[in-house]
Amino acid sequence: MKNTVNKYFEVKVKMQKTQEDGKQKKVCEQYVVEAATFGEAERRITECLKPYIEGEFDVTDIKIAGYCQIINTNQDADKFFKAKVSFVTLDETTGKEKKTSELYLVQSDTLESAESDVKSFLNDGNTTISSISETVILDVFQLD
Known part of the structure; x- marks a missing residue:
């Protein structure tokens, strides 16, 4: 059952990604996560992106999306x-x-x-x- 207190958060992450040429590059990407709190939004984005993380990974910004x-x-x-x-x-x-x-x-x-x-x-x-x-x-x- 969906919790009605959840909000949408815009989350920016910085992480290493393998490019098409095989080289590693640090990229900044933005996602939207549904969560009840900032902490839960950070936990969820880390969990959701875990299969794609190769090396460094940082959540650089979280804000409530309107x-x-x-x-x-x-x-x-x-x-x-x-x-x-x-x-x-x-x-x-x-x-x-x-x-x-x-x-x-x-x-x-x-x-x-x-x-x-x-x-x-x-x-x-x-x-x-x-x-x-x-x-x-x-x-x-x-x-x-």
Whole structure:
């Protein structure tokens, strides 16, 4: 069962990787991990990347990602896009319209397909995609 207090964390790691030419190179990579705490996020990223670690490995940064949800309808895609979506809601006490925004992380092949995936996922006429951009995130590790 999924714990509702979990958040998404953006985690940057520095590690040794073998390049196509066989040489070792230190690289910086960014991932998203679902966890309840910073410590759990560090433990999970280390655990998830353990099979790929060859030598030095350091978690260099962990921050809370503001994503409300991950949209991964296209799990074969190798890119992730950050979409800022604006909603217009009615404030029941004042009767005024209120604009709120949420961030979504979308796994997709292209910017256009990411935008289409967000629209189909939300399926709501009261939403506007304010911005969408490609990220450097390589993978997302969600809890099952």
